Amino acid sequence: MHTDYLVIGAGISGLAFADTLVEHSDADIVIVDRRSAPGGHWTDVYPFVRLHSPSAYYGVSSLRLGHDRIDTEGPNAGLYERASAEELWSYFHEVAARLTSTGRVRLMLGHEVLGDEHGTVQVRDLETGVVHDIRARRRIVDARFLETSVPATHTPTFEVAADASFVPVHRLPEAAGSASDFTVLGSGKTAVDAVLWLLGHDVDPEHIRWVRPRDAYFHDREAFQALDLVVDALEGFAIDAEAGARATSLPDLVADLEDQGRLIRLDTAAPATMYRGAMLSMHELEQARRIADVVRLGHVTRIERDRLVLEHGELPAGGALHIDATASGLRLADAQPIFTPGRMTLQQVRHKTPPFNAALLAWVEANREDDEEKNRLCPPNPFTRSVEEWARMVARTWRTEGGWRTEPDLQAWTYSTRLNMMQALPHHLDEPRAQAALSRYAGNVGDAVLRLEELAAAG
Ligand SMILES: Cc1cc2nc3c(=O)[nH]c(=O)nc-3n(C[C@H](O)[C@H](O)[C@H](O)COP(=O)(O)OP(=O)(O)OC[C@H]3O[C@@H](n4cnc5c(N)ncnc54)[C@H](O)[C@@H]3O)c2cc1C
Incomplete structure (x- = not known):
């Protein structure tokens, strides 16, 4: 069997990558996953899970997840809806059906990748045990490198x-x-x-x-809203940039971010070190704080x-x-170059939003020629092991985004995709709040990158 791109993993990374590549190229794609349904770790998730982030910017670029509604009641009232496990399962099936209906994507579920050599991947059918060789003419795309546990x-x-x-x-x-x-x-x-x-x-x-x-830091979900509430998110990033620019040490930076509500934790009397970027609403935080017997x-x-x-x-x-x-x-793996001859290893580029990153990498793959250029535009940005790595991860995001400012087509794409949390910002720029936040952000982000990189390097 031959294809242009052999994608390993039908989680959201593999699906979001294929969805954008189909739209921006004429490539033929095979997606292989050992699970029997699309959606990756979401197929084995606990039944009462919901996205911790809004559905508004989760999923694939070409298909809305949910209805972009703001919840009017319950623990998420006032914030954009978040998909439940059932909604995610049916969404992934719809995405898979839409991809295969293009005639350019073949989905091989229940198939495990055993290894690859010289662009040929060995794939075992988990039902029959038969091993197929699949040749990838352009790239093997490793969309399981950050496989979720x-x-x-x-x-x-x-x-x-x-x-x-x-x-x-x-x-x-x-x-x-x-x-x-x-x-x-x-x-x-x-x-x-x-x-x-x-x-x-x-x-x-x-x-x-x-x-x-060890205790964890979380984010207040209210500060990571999109669409009609996007200015709230921008104000949050302005606070981050100001805190980054004036930071004197990593512990002081974390304390400053917490004082301003950018980081939250369950027990302010106990030290917290863990940070995975997960979001809670203040209602959830208050409820969770009711547990007194903490070991x-x-x-x-x-x-x-x-x-x-x-x-x-x-x-x-x-x-x-x-x-x-x-x-x-999230898998804590060291960074690898994303584009190498005959291969792509999908990783985080902009912090948060894994689907945005997978789609971004597909867009860059389709619209740039040279691997060196592609790696320059998309340097990997590993997940954080501790809260002090916030500085390194956020500085990397901002430096990378700065590099996109001279790429008008890439910029235009980022504002065209629903996976970009900030997609709606251009529609709000004439609002005084947005202008004030933008000017605070723009006035500090350059200094913040330098300062955060310095602090991160000093450890
Ligand atoms: C409980 C929970 C909630 C989360 N909520 C959010 C959220 O609200 N918002 C958000 O942005 N992120 C959230 N995340 C982060 C989440 O992990 C990512 O959003 C995303 O789902 C990761 O998808 P993935 O495709 O990279 O990885 P996975 O979903 O792990 O997919 C990788 C796939 O690769 C397949 N695979 C691995 N090895 C092989 C092989 N050898 N052969 C064939 N197939 C193979 C696996 O079977 C798997 O299906 C959450 C994570 C968890 C655990």
Whole structure:
């Protein structure tokens, strides 16, 4: 079998890449995924998940996700809607159907890539075991390099005794009835969701224990809105640029961002170091803060029927159901050049919004000739391991975006795609609030890049 582009991974990165490449080139594309449905990690997600970011800029460029409505009630009131798991599943099926209906995209689900050599990829049909060779005439596109790890499919880093009361978070709804006390394991957004699910099902906060090996910083979702609320996002970026330009050290920068509401955390009395860019609404934050029994004894090492063993101590299990929300989520990989001969390795370029990045890389692939030029426009920007890496990641984004200012066609594309959170900004530029925020941002971003790069290099 031959194709122009062999895309490994039918998660949102692979789909958003193919969607934009189909629109901007005449390429033939094969997408391979070992899962039996499109959508990547979302196919194994916990049933009560929602996007943490608005649907307005998630998905693929050519198809809206949801209705771009602002929620009028509930915990997300006043903010753009966020897709549920069911909405995402049906969206991915529609995207896959639209791609294949072009006659230029073939989707091989239930097929695993075993390896590749000289542009030929070995793909095994997981049902029959038959191995096919697929030759990629232009590129092999690795859209699984940043493969997301979720509790349903990961292997926990701790031991679980056979008689321990333990479930991965996606099984919480069916298992919750068997317990009256719960121990949530994990510090990130998935753990917050597990706690909110329990509270939403009338579990008394006193019956919830929360094991947080290290606390996390989050963003207030209100500051990352698009479309009619895009000026709010711009004001947030103006605050970031001012904070970056005047930063004297990484800890002071983090404190400054927190003082201005750009970073939020569950417990302001406990140090937080983790940062994955996840968003919470202030309502969710307040709810999650109702849990008083927070265990900070390091990572869990073993769960037994009667005790919970951690790095720095142990506790009686107390008959609780333990809920695993410890998967690492985003893969923390070192940066690699994105464009190399015969291959692309999809990675983050602008921080946040993985679908935007995948589509951007497809657009650049279709509209620029030379790999050196493509890599200059799209340097990789690894995910953060700690909050202090915010400086490095944001400075990289701003320097990269600065490099796009002399590329009018690329600029025009970024304002044409729904995947760009700032797409609607040009329609609001005559508003005084937008002008004030833009001038604060533009007046500081240059200094901020230099200052943040300096601080990040000094570590
Ligand atoms: C709970 C949760 C909520 C999130 N919410 C948001 C959000 O609201 N907004 C946001 O921007 N981001 C969010 N994220 C981040 C999210 O990970 C990305 O948005 C995006 O879904 C990542 O997609 P991906 O295609 O890069 O990776 P994946 O979804 O992991 O897809 C990679 C695919 O590659 C396939 N694959 C791997 N190896 C092989 C092989 N050898 N052969 C064949 N196939 C292979 C895998 O089966 C998989 O389907 C969330 C993440 C989690 C865990």
